[in-house]
Amino acid sequence: MAATVTVAIPVYKRLTYVAQAIRSVADQDYPAIELIVSDNGCNGDAVLNLVREYYPRPFVFRQNPTSVPIVPHFNQLLAAASGDYFVLLSDDDELAPGYLTAMVAALESHTGAAAAISRVEVLDEQNRVVASTADRPLPPRVMRGPDWIRRWGHNQHKFVCFTTNLARTADLRAVGGYPDFDGGNGVDNALLVVLSIDRSIVYCDEAVFRHRIYDTSFGKSVGVSSLARASRQFLAFLHQHPVLRAYARQHPHEWAVCRDAITRVIWTTYYGRWRQLYRGRERYIDWLKAGFALPFIPAYYRRALPEMLYSLPAVGTLARRRLPAR
Structure with a gap:
């Protein structure tokens, strides 16, 4: 008998792609799926009607009477899951056909792995x-x-994101579920780190997760202050989570390398969005202040300080005048 996979879809206010997300679960050939759709946006019957229309199998629908922050919502879904395995699917993303079958087979063929x-x-x-x-x-x-943390930290592969993967429900609960970072920024990364630091993960190329990115999607719509707070929380998490503290005591050198790799992901993500995305969104003075929002990370400030310096009108004008003379 196949192990049950819980696929949990958290929904807030955007309903544009919810039907496609639900259909992608309906199109799976895996025989034992528990679909949980959770309305956290006070949308009346709209979300329930979409599930009824596009999902032909039994499902679980839940609805919060008032909206809760994104991370508590994720953890509500993890608590509600009855499946052996857990998959979180954002309301604008999709699973390609055969995703669940391939992922379960991959994880079950490597019993020491924490996630696929x-x-x-x-x-x-x-x-x-x-x-x-x-x-x-x-x-x-x-x-x-x-190994995967080092590869991720040094951008050796295009992992894109870890929002959706497959892990054992009991393992996710045992490490505390999703950490409560501001706005949910980086919580999928942090959870996968804790889950797998002293184990392994399986990469399943036969399975495809389709992650949607657009101007109002989660990653692009988050504010700079929220991303800064979450980045600081992630950095603190590396020193505070009991699993990581225990690993650091047992493997101090290896953990130092991993911590540096994760720190690099955190600051390069923040720097890239601060430099490109937020430069045009924020008032200039607020953008400058945001440049100092991270704690002292030498590699970050070696990049950010020149960016701030050359953004100053007088300095920028002088630099542009000197460039043709070189």
């Missing part, structure tokens, strides 16, 4: 694939926790 991750395809608003894990060298089939 898949190929990721990035979709735009018109359902076009605009990027993929396959754009870079593919990861090995099995990676020790510290």
